[in-house]
Amino acid sequence: MMRVLMTVALVLSIGVSSAWAADDKALANLNATLVEHDVLPRMDRFAEATAVLVPAADAYCAAPSAAGLDALKRAYNGAADAWQGIQHFRFGPMELLLRAQRIAFWPDPRNTIGRQLAEVIAAKDPTALTPQAFAQGRITIQGLPAMERLLYDDSAKLEGGTEVAYRCEMLRAIARNLASIGTDLKREWRDGPNTYARVVTTYGPEAHYRTASEATLDLFKSLYSSVEIVADHKLGKPLGSSLADAKPGLGESARSSRSLRNAQLDLEAGAALYRSGIEAYLRETAKNPALATQIGQAFDKVIADAKAVPMSLEAAVRDPSGRAAVEKTQRDVAALKTLLAQKLSPALGIPVGFNALDGD
Amino acid sequence: MTPLTRRAFLAGSAAVLACPSLPVFAAPARAFYGARFEEKNNFFASAFDDNGASLFDLPLPARGHGITLDPARGRVAFFARRPGHFAVIVDLSARAPIATLTPADGNFFCGHGVFSADGALLFTTETVAESGDGVIGVYEARGLYARLGEIPTGGMDPHDIRLIRGGRFLAVANGGLLTHPDAPGVKLNLDSMDSSLVFLDLGTREPGASFRLTPGLRQLSLRHLAVSGDGTIAVVMQYEGPRGDPVPLVALQRGNSPLACLDLADADRASLRQYCGSAAFDSSGRILGFTSPLGGTALFVDVASHRVSGRVNAPDICGIAADGASGRFVVTSGLGGAWRKRVDSAPVPSAGHFAAEAHWDNHLTA
Numbered sequence: 001m002m003r004v005l006m007t008v009a010l011v012l013s014i015g016v017s018s019a020w021a022a023d024d025k026a027l028a029n030l031n032a033t034l035v036e037h038d039v040l041p042r043m044d045r046f047a048e049a050t051a052v053l054v055p056a057a058d059a060y061c062a063a064p065s066a067a068g069l070d071a072l073k074r075a076y077n078g079a080a081d082a083w084q085g086i087q088h089f090r091f092g093p094m095e096l097l098l099r100a101q102r103i104a105f106w107p108d109p110r111n112t113i114g115r116q117l118a119e120v121i122a123a124k125d126p127t128a129l130t131p132q133a134f135a136q137g138r139i140t141i142q143g144l145p146a147m148e149r150l151l152y153d154d155s156a157k158l159e160g161g162t163e164v165a166y167r168c169e170m171l172r173a174i175a176r177n178l179a180s181i182g183t184d185l186k187r188e189w190r191d192g193p194n195t196y197a198r199v200v201t202t203y204g205p206e207a208h209y210r211t212a213s214e215a216t217l218d219l220f221k222s223l224y225s226s227v228e229i230v231a232d233h234k235l236g237k238p239l240g241s242s243l244a245d246a247k248p249g250l251g252e253s254a255r256s257s258r259s260l261r262n263a264q265l266d267l268e269a270g271a272a273l274y275r276s277g278i279e280a281y282l283r284e285t286a287k288n289p290a291l292a293t294q295i296g297q298a299f300d301k302v303i304a305d306a307k308a309v310p311m312s313l314e315a316a317v318r319d320p321s322g323r324a325a326v327e328k329t330q331r332d333v334a335a336l337k338t339l340l341a342q343k344l345s346p347a348l349g350i351p352v353g354f355n356a357l358d359g360d
Numbered sequence: 361m362t363p364l365t366r367r368a369f370l371a372g373s374a375a376v377l378a379c380p381s382l383p384v385f386a387a388p389a390r391a392f393y394g395a396r397f398e399e400k401n402n403f404f405a406s407a408f409d410d411n412g413a414s415l416f417d418l419p420l421p422a423r424g425h426g427i428t429l430d431p432a433r434g435r436v437a438f439f440a441r442r443p444g445h446f447a448v449i450v451d452l453s454a455r456a457p458i459a460t461l462t463p464a465d466g467n468f469f470c471g472h473g474v475f476s477a478d479g480a481l482l483f484t485t486e487t488v489a490e491s492g493d494g495v496i497g498v499y500e501a502r503g504l505y506a507r508l509g510e511i512p513t514g515g516m517d518p519h520d521i522r523l524i525r526g527g528r529f530l531a532v533a534n535g536g537l538l539t540h541p542d543a544p545g546v547k548l549n550l551d552s553m554d555s556s557l558v559f560l561d562l563g564t565r566e567p568g569a570s571f572r573l574t575p576g577l578r579q580l581s582l583r584h585l586a587v588s589g590d591g592t593i594a595v596v597m598q599y600e601g602p603r604g605d606p607v608p609l610v611a612l613q614r615g616n617s618p619l620a621c622l623d624l625a626d627a628d629r630a631s632l633r634q635y636c637g638s639a640a641f642d643s644s645g646r647i648l649g650f651t652s653p654l655g656g657t658a659l660f661v662d663v664a665s666h667r668v669s670g671r672v673n674a675p676d677i678c679g680i681a682a683d684g685a686s687g688r689f690v691v692t693s694g695l696g697g698a699w700r701k702r703v704d705s706a707p708v709p710s711a712g713h714f715a716a717e718a719h720w721d722n723h724l725t726a
Contacts, residue, residue, distance in 0.1 A: 095602045109542035139551045353676025353694030355653035
């Protein structure tokens, strides 16, 4: 009883102030390492992958051909891969101007993308596609899911009919818009005196982050969300509660058959963030090699699980054996999520509660 | 179903009290009600007394959220977290659940509710899943808690709800966030949010006054409410925009006046991390307490001067309720713990194991 009271009192009086401050230098080093070795290269990759979309869309629209369409689809998949590599970094430049939602409006349980895409195509208003108007217009049709629909769902309408020209101009508008967001994210993270890379590694009473642990918390939440989004949304939603309740339509990228790949890439991005500095911190600074190994093994396990799913996610959730593989993946990812929340965050000295993680 | 008359209800409850097989507990001097959670996804509707000892701890089917008390009739309702599909009514003398409500097909509960002043009705905030429209579900609350109908809230995402003006009006915070049960926790309309505080006239069942912030503050979601004895309404908010934006997070509303945002010093405002989770007035109505689990901060503000007169720092602090005498509160944390706080002195951890060790969900009600 007395021990319990003491613990609570410690968290309150010492835990919050001096004990955290003592770790701040180590956490500052951790933050700098994670930003330099993981966040920045991934922002670069997204900028490169989205820049490639522009010439691919321009070339296809100038002279439509099957080869050109394939090239554009390859560029789309490259950009989608790069997006899965950064979709968990929702703080800093990503919070500005609704960028995450504009790059990939998802989930879309009401089919808002389909509805708004149809409205805009029906209206055929050329002024809606100028870069500024497009970027400030409907967020649902500015990014990868809208491009996916144009390329895969209705690709016949890119070959003939009255909408060809406008659909192609939309593809070009989306490509330019994604490239421009990619450039802006990279620039704001990297270039100039007030880069976000500097913001995340500068602490003080007047700074954006008062302490290093506050920035570590944002990076931890990125790691956590790379796992949570797979467990709860990317696998959990298409699975439904049973075989009969499966909802393949809720997969993230069913049209381009990459819903499972997205989940794999998210887990790999989480593992890479973990291995770019958090693992070493646990092992050497927090002196907790057992936990460091446990989390590393848990990441290996979920990535192997996802790779073992023998068919597309949409097919697997409706197939008894495929479904078992998806369910195993989801169980292991959910266990990893719990491990991160309950063991990793206290080991980093940033206890994260459920009230803070999922607000309401 | 014929609604039970008041006389029938009273006769019924007298019969329950007289029934020897049901335990009957004396009411404690003061009780605090909250939902709590354990590892491995176990959830409870719980209460503790002045000393932090458990009064009841009843399993819930999923995570709970808001709580509303009907002291005159010895009942308390626990609402599921949104998107929610149950509300459990607990009888305080039996310390046992007496009814479970479910929303209408196609609706989900948004996490809060309130009894009418006479206890005849229970109002719940709900969302119509397909349209996203907010409604107040109206339930008969003397018998079987049958659903009687609904009242539109004139907005999306109605969240907290209180009785005001002697029970003649409801005050409802339309959070303005479009969500869907297929994507829980995901906000689908950050570009077109429209959050408001609305009054609903229970006599006419029509919308009365509504209050909004200026258009530049569109991405602030008005979510939780506290009402003082003199009828002042405090609205605490969460901001869906960038962290660096210097937006207000607390507003006060009196009479028919517009929302007046609370001026906080930059450091105090920043300590809330753009997110307030819960709020309560003290018993005098002069001090407003509000919490930020993201910032690990509770601030206590003198309502007249806007001066911060006290604070608590504890990770994941969120639940807050008045604790009897003026200037006193109880706060709880999702990482475990409950503290008594006198505004002008340091917080004191709860003496009872139960309150001190439990992981408390967002809200606490006294």
